[in-house]
Amino acid sequence: MSSNNGNGSTATIYVFGKQYRVPQNLTITTAMEHLGYRLLRGCGCRSGFCGACATVYRIQGDYRLRTGLACQTPVKDGMVFSILPFHPATKARYNIKELRPDVQSLTRYYPELMRCLQCNSCTRACPQELPVIDIMAASMRGDISTAADLSFDCIMCGLCATRCPAEIVQYHIAILARRLYGTHLAPKSKHLQERLREIESGRYNEDLAKLTKMDTQELSKLYNSRVIEPEEA
Numbered sequence: 001m002s003s004n005n006g007n008g009s010t011a012t013i014y015v016f017g018k019q020y021r022v023p024q025n026l027t028i029t030t031a032m033e034h035l036g037y038r039l040l041r042g043c044g045c046r047s048g049f050c051g052a053c054a055t056v057y058r059i060q061g062d063y064r065l066r067t068g069l070a071c072q073t074p075v076k077d078g079m080v081f082s083i084l085p086f087h088p089a090t091k092a093r094y095n096i097k098e099l100r101p102d103v104q105s106l107t108r109y110y111p112e113l114m115r116c117l118q119c120n121s122c123t124r125a126c127p128q129e130l131p132v133i134d135i136m137a138a139s140m141r142g143d144i145s146t147a148a149d150l151s152f153d154c155i156m157c158g159l160c161a162t163r164c165p166a167e168i169v170q171y172h173i174a175i176l177a178r179r180l181y182g183t184h185l186a187p188k189s190k191h192l193q194e195r196l197r198e199i200e201s202g203r204y205n206e207d208l209a210k211l212t213k214m215d216t217q218e219l220s221k222l223y224n225s226r227v228i229e230p231e232e233a
Contacts (some may be wrong), residue, residue, distance in 0.1 A: 011077040028055060028070035028081055042085035048072045048127070053156030057081035067125045067159045087158030089169040092176070101184040103142030112174045113139055113164040122160035122170050128153050132160045132170050139173055147174065148181035 009024040015032060022031045029043060032058035044052035060078035070083050092109035099105040107113055113136065122132035131150055138146040151174035162171040198204065211219070 001125070011075050012077075013075050014080040022075055024075060024077075025217065026075055028057075028068075028073050028075060028083070029053060032070075032076045042070065042083040044071075046071045049155060051155035052085065054084045054087065054127075054157040054159045054162075055081055056084065056159075056162065065163075067127065069127045069157065072127065084162070085156070087128060087161055089158060089161055089172060091169075091172055095178045096178075096183050099180060101144045103140065104123040105180060106139050106142075106173060106176060107136075109176065111164060112168045113173055116168060117166050120167060121163040121165065122168075125159045125163040127157060127202075128155060130154060130170060135177075136168065136170060136172055139177055144177050144180050145185055147177035148185075151175075151178060175211060 007093060010021045011024045012019060012021055014020075014032060014038070015035065018037055020031075022034055026034055029039065029046065032039060042053050044050035048069050048071060051069070053159055055068050055070045055073060056184075057066050057068070057073070058064065059066075059076055060080065060082050070081075099108075104153045116133075116136050118133060118137070120133045121134070123130070123134075124133050135147050136152065151171075154173065154174050156169055156171050158171060161168065164170065214222070
């Protein structure tokens with residue numbers, strides 16, 4: 001299906017069921033824009049960090065349903081895809097300060113966690129190549145610290161949940177684990193606590209008022225000339 005007409009190789013793709021030919025060096029996102037589609041949803045940082053462009057696709061002649069981020073996935077010949085700007089998963093509401101860092105807090109809001117089949121479909125779907133199955137195993141053990149650490153780079157795209165036969169919302173469970181860890185288990189930073197007290201006391205009110213009156217050029221100059229790590233005397 002691909003061809004080279006002197007202007008570079010092209011690929012046949014299907015967008016909303018309609019066939020197009022596009023250059024093969026494009027990602028799904030840039031291919032859609034190349035075709036004139038204006039992306040208002042299902043796009044964001046364009047660098048694989050925000051998780052807004054979760055995509056499922058198939059290649060004609062291959063039965064497998066594949067997943068990826070549209071901004072990072074190159075188009076392939078015979079690609080049929082759909083971008084999922086939102087995964088319809090229920091997100092629990094809770095007061096993190098009232099919860100304990102244990103498995104009961106996880107299963108209270110996400111009881112489906114215990115239905116995990118350890119099939120590894122979630123890991124295979126993850127565009128960040130995170131060990132999602134290990135995150136779920138740690139969560140089932142109540143090992144909040146490990147679950148939080150392993151899921152630190154999760155971008156909340158929802159692709160793990162789209163492939164889960166047990167219908168678990170892995171990414172919501174993972175962020176609850178991270179919140180439990182940050183609230184109840186992580187060592188407290190003395191410097192951070194001190195800075196928060198200074199902010200609450202109004203120490204920086206005058207400086208903040210000056211910043212809000214600066215234009216973009218002044219702010220940029222101040223930012224670029226800042227001392228990132230002052231030398232100790």
